[in-house]
Amino acid sequence: MEPIDVPRPKSVRDPNRPVSSLLLAQVKHLREAEKSLPPQYHSGIFSHAIQTESEAARYIQSVTEAIHAAHNDAAAERIRKVPKGKRGIEIAVADEAVERRAKKKSRSKKKDSPSKRKK
């Protein structure tokens, strides 16, 4: 079968197109998400003033990247707090040890639970 041609769109590209209700809804969701970010991740963009697609895109990009950055920074901080000698492969070992201790604690709690105490 011969390849089927997919024409190049003759789009009227218009970043100043009025923002759709869909994009406004997405902006609203991101605004709510931005509120829960620490101040250093805030966009500084007044999202209520957004009127065009390009303005929406700029805000969406800023908050989306901020959400990713906040999570990445938190993950990096988590690793940083692990003592140097235990980084890298040793982190996995440390994680396993923590898990084993938690399980052991849970089992001993069950043993001591009122329903299982010897009368």
Place this chain on the structure above:
Amino acid sequence: MPPGLDQLKHIVVLMMENRSFDHMLGSLKAVNPAIDGYIDSDPFTNPDTNKNPVKPQALAEFQGQLNPDPDHHFPAVDVQIYGGQTGSGRVANMQGFVTSYFHQRGDVDHSQKIMYYFKQSDLPVLTTLALQFAVFNRWFASIPGPTICNRAFAHYGTSFGRVDMDPFDVIEPIKSIYTRLVTATAKHSAKVYYYDTSSSTMEVANLLQHQTELFGMYSQFLSDCDKGLLPDYSFVEPNYSDHDTDDGEEVASDQHPDHDVQAGEQLVAEVYTHIKNGPGWASTALLVVYDEHGGIFDHVVPPSCKPDKFPCSQVDPGTGQPFKFDRLGVRVPAILISPWIPQGTVVNRVFDHASIPATISKFFLGGSPDVSPRESNADVFIEPNNGQGNLANNLLSLDVMRNDCPSFRIRK
């Protein structure tokens, strides 16, 4: 076990925006009468505000025609489905599309354009894929309403009682299909690929905000296709806006009115081509589906369905009566693509977006506990290959993989 199911390792869902079945694929009835579209001799019409019958016509344009964006929020869709009838005992008749669109601009001639559909030659990608693989005659939006709550059904199997576009809370113990996959005892992989950070995802409130590790970008999706690195389950989102990037200008590809439909055709072609040309073609199935009808006409009355367990967040969602999530939204295009599907397959069973997590969950996990009633009752579009599927419904049914699948030349 059929070899197509036996070899299946990856399922990809690409969800586009706001176009109805008849608008995009209706023309195919003239090519294959088994496809429940529209031909000129069909009696279906809609009255305009002068009570004149308006026939569907193959006059849809790629851009600039459906302006303003047709109303697709819950109250407007109610008018479209019930022809403006209210009160108990009313019967759905799909007679309200023209009058609904008239309400937005007050222009009788313009309102009739809501009944326009595309010629087959206008949409070479979508129509070729529909004719060459499996097209669904009865895939409906999950609720008769807008994008965010319909997409929620694709992610969670429910919209948690929402029929609007506001942020919603996930109500435990229901989890997204992605969380279920990546936290399963036998861990699976899942990713939501959004186009870029300027377009981002429509699932912000819960997934992006709390699980950024689930996300990747479209460029990574294409690379993952090329290198055979696709996760078990991929959900791909189109570009939702015209915007500038460091690499140049981007054109919206979601096909949401008034974005260029041809840009969306290129996106679908690109997704298909990268899967087909990658090492995973024999082991991948692609579902191209639309989230809702966008206010555009369709002639098929949506069926009733098992009610969801969440009460509607609005006592009156703008229609004067409560909604119990017991009926589906308007029909949308849906096509399943795999080299194991016979050419010209037409599926008449009923599906909605809850079928997506239902399918993924049953295929990869053997099912999930704590799912919504809508998901537990949803049909699956790919049968599980663990002996629990109904092989009579298997669409990947060929014994030998096809070598005649179409290819596209994407003009840049």
